[in-house]
Amino acid sequence: MRYDINLLTKEEKVEQIQEKAVKVSSVLAVILLLVVGGFSAKYYLAASDLKKLILSEDQKIIASRSEISSMKSTEVLARNLSKKQEVLGEILDNRPYYSELLSQFYERIPSGVGVRSFSFTDKASITLSGTASNYLLVSDFLKNLNDSEDENIFRSATLNSVKLNSGSSTVDYSLIVNFDMEKLKNEL
Amino acid sequence: MNSNINFKSLNLKNIDFKGIKNFLLNFLVPVISLLATLVMWLLVLKPSYKDLPNLKSDLTVKQNLAQQLDEKVNDLKLLVDYKQVLSEKSLLVNEALISQPEIPELLAQIDKMVKESGMTISQLNYSNIEEALEEIEYSSVGIALGVKGSSAQLLSFLKIVENASRLVLIKDFHYSISKQEGSSEESVASFELFAPYLFVTSEAVTDESIDIDISSSEFQKFVDTLKSLKHYSISPTNLVVPEVSESSPLESPAPTEVPGIPSVEPVSLEPEIEELEAPPVEPALE
Numbered sequence: 001m002r003y004d005i006n007l008l009t010k011e012e013k014v015e016q017i018q019e020k021a022v023k024v025s026s027v028l029a030v031i032l033l034l035v036v037g038g039f040s041a042k043y044y045l046a047a048s049d050l051k052k053l054i055l056s057e058d059q060k061i062i063a064s065r066s067e068i069s070s071m072k073s074t075e076v077l078a079r080n081l082s083k084k085q086e087v088l089g090e091i092l093d094n095r096p097y098y099s100e101l102l103s104q105f106y107e108r109i110p111s112g113v114g115v116r117s118f119s120f121t122d123k124a125s126i127t128l129s130g131t132a133s134n135y136l137l138v139s140d141f142l143k144n145l146n147d148s149e150d151e152n153i154f155r156s157a158t159l160n161s162v163k164l165n166s167g168s169s170t171v172d173y174s175l176i177v178n179f180d181m182e183k184l185k186n187e188l
Numbered sequence: 189m190n191s192n193i194n195f196k197s198l199n200l201k202n203i204d205f206k207g208i209k210n211f212l213l214n215f216l217v218p219v220i221s222l223l224a225t226l227v228m229w230l231l232v233l234k235p236s237y238k239d240l241p242n243l244k245s246d247l248t249v250k251q252n253l254a255q256q257l258d259e260k261v262n263d264l265k266l267l268v269d270y271k272q273v274l275s276e277k278s279l280l281v282n283e284a285l286i287s288q289p290e291i292p293e294l295l296a297q298i299d300k301m302v303k304e305s306g307m308t309i310s311q312l313n314y315s316n317i318e319e320a321l322e323e324i325e326y327s328s329v330g331i332a333l334g335v336k337g338s339s340a341q342l343l344s345f346l347k348i349v350e351n352a353s354r355l356v357l358i359k360d361f362h363y364s365i366s367k368q369e370g371s372s373e374e375s376v377a378s379f380e381l382f383a384p385y386l387f388v389t390s391e392a393v394t395d396e397s398i399d400i401d402i403s404s405s406e407f408q409k410f411v412d413t414l415k416s417l418k419h420y421s422i423s424p425t426n427l428v429v430p431e432v433s434e435s436s437p438l439e440s441p442a443p444t445e446v447p448g449i450p451s452v453e454p455v456s457l458e459p460e461i462e463e464l465e466a467p468p469v470e471p472a473l474e
Contacts, residue, residue, distance in 0.1 A: 092355075
């Protein structure tokens, strides 16, 4: 069996421990210093690079701004045009084309039916009155206005009143016609 | 309170200064290293690390702005190259949506349109100016018009108005057809028209991009639409001196001036346009 017998004095032992502590702490402190130094350098360089890039972008911005200022009159012209285009586009898109309404309306009047008056009662309905030769023609007129064709802008037509003129044996009628306002838009 | 320190009581003689000195000498390297680490941490690492996110976002903002400005410069260069075209398009747009009410010119244009349709005017007057409100982006001139003619002429008139380069919109209309003995069928119609106008004063805003792209198909389509509209040029001799109506814009024209018009209360077809009181008429228009 082997035994280690330490014959050092107590003071020498303390000195040994102290030396070890100095060595270990020195190594650790230097390692820590190197690590922190490395990270510091890394972040410092990254920040410095970013600052350089920002400076270069600032210079680009200044140059562009000065170039833009030299074309001020064109910019104002373009902005005015843009604003008017926007408003005009909106007006043209929402403008109702009443010629289409009247055109389709005329097409649906059967021969023998006369229209005396035509007026709007609200945004999407018309009240009209007139005279027809007989009741059947009024019915035909209603059918024509109520047909389910896709192009038909009239949604519904209802008979408001009808009366026989005994003297002339004609029929006076009054209708309320609803139409699709959306179909009157965007004709151009 | 006695603030005097009794140094004798501290018994400084008992402190082992030699031991401390030895300790510091032995641990000189670690102590200096730790101090250097601390200084580096506080003066370099911490501020740099803290600044990085701000610098990154700052850079992104600046890069975006630089790119936006670069695009704007390119757009403006293109517009400068095509300034002639831009001016022509502006003229076209200004014909449709003029900057000032130009009431005499408007009345003369409507007069021309009515004549072109073959109808005759029984009443033509300017009723009011509606100033632009927040929800309406443009101002408009109100016109009351009474016309006589056949049904076909009435249809033709509507098409002419719809295809005129200066925008004239129909707010309300009603008509009646009468057949008098020995004469052909005649339509008598009354219209409430309004002509929009818009005065635009834009400013050059350096950092904001320009929305218009004159080379886009959308813009071309828009220009084509305007080109298809007919311009009614008015010389000073054609001007009509406007009659100023006392009526509000939503009242129908006086029935006595348009015989045969049914007395149906007209209803506004454009509810989004709010009623305004007629502004005082400028003396030049009277």
